[in-house]
Amino acid sequence: EAGVTQSPTHLIKTRGQQATLRCSPISGHTSVYWYQQALGLGLQFLLWYDEGEERNRGNFPPRFSGRQFPNYSSELNVNALELEDSALYLCASSFLGAGWHTGELFFGEGSRLTVL
Amino acid sequence: DAKTTQPPSMDCAEGRAANLPCNHSTISGNEYVYWYRQIHSQGPQYIIHGLKNNETNEMASLIITEDRKSSTLILPHATLRDTAVYYCIALREAGTALIFGKGTTLSVSS
Numbered sequence: 189e190a191g192v193t194q195s196p197t198h199l200i201k202t203r204g205q206q207a208t209l210r211c212s213p214i215s216g217h218t219s220v221y222w223y224q225q226a227l228g229l230g231l232q233f234l235l236w237y238d239e240g241e242e243r244n245r246g247n248f249p250p251r252f253s254g255r256q257f258p259n260y261s262s263e264l265n266v267n268a269l270e271l272e273d274s275a276l277y278l279c280a281s282s283f284l285g286a287g288w289h290t291g292e293l294f295f296g297e298g299s300r301l302t303v304l
Numbered sequence: 305d306a307k308t309t310q311p312p313s314m315d316c317a318e319g320r321a322a323n324l325p326c327n328h329s330t331i332s333g334n335e336y337v338y339w340y341r342q343i344h345s346q347g348p349q350y351i352i353h354g355l356k357n358n359e360t361n362e363m364a365s366l367i368i369t370e371d372r373k374s375s376t377l378i379l380p381h382a383t384l385r386d387t388a389v390y391y392c393i394a395l396r397e398a399g400t401a402l403i404f405g406k407g408t409t410l411s412v413s414s
Contacts, residue, residue, distance in 0.1 A: 192347075221401050231348070231391075231404035244400050278347050291338040291395040291402055295347030 213281030326392030
């Protein structure tokens with residue numbers, strides 16, 4: 189069974205541009221989570237989508253946005269890129285049905301965004 | 305969700321048991337304790353979780369004190385591949401997304 193897949197693996201952009209990162213959850217999973225891991229700052233929660241709806245949002249400015257598609261895949265958009273947006277962006281998925289716990293997430297390997 | 309406190313780093317000899325402590329003195333009755341680890345440059349990996357009973361799986365054991373104010377993750381026979389950052393997180397079952405703290409960097413050496 190395929191795990192969580194993210195693309196692209198690496199992305200280089202310049203300040204002011206927009207970046208789009210994509211995530212495909214494990215088959216059958218309906219929730220997708222996005223995290224940012226910048227150097228020295230640890231894992232920061234960004235966004236949580238379930239069944240196409242935004243369920244929760246971390247403490248990030250509005251230029252960080254995303255969506256979840258009917259097939260449960262998701263994309264994260266970062267507008268007006270700033271140098272400090274350089275980070276590893278991790279996507280995770282889970283299934284919120286009966287018998288599953290919301291804390292059991294399956295992570296992808298991440299997309300590394302570099303802003304020059 | 306309750307705040308958790310972990311030591312920033314720990315060392316362990318290969319083959320020995322690694323006991324990673326976590327303090328969660330303000331945990332409420334409906335909050336689970338979750339453990340994850342992140343090996344360098346990889347996505348975090350779920351290890352185990354529990355509410356009040358001790359739990360064991362193929363990766364580790366979780367010991368939760370009777371008052372639930374602290375817990376210990378036990379890797380029974382640590383290997384070099386267990387070198388990672390270990391995160392302890394308290395989470396309500398139907399609550400918000402996982403919030404990671406700084407975790408404990410476990411270094412396993414031969």
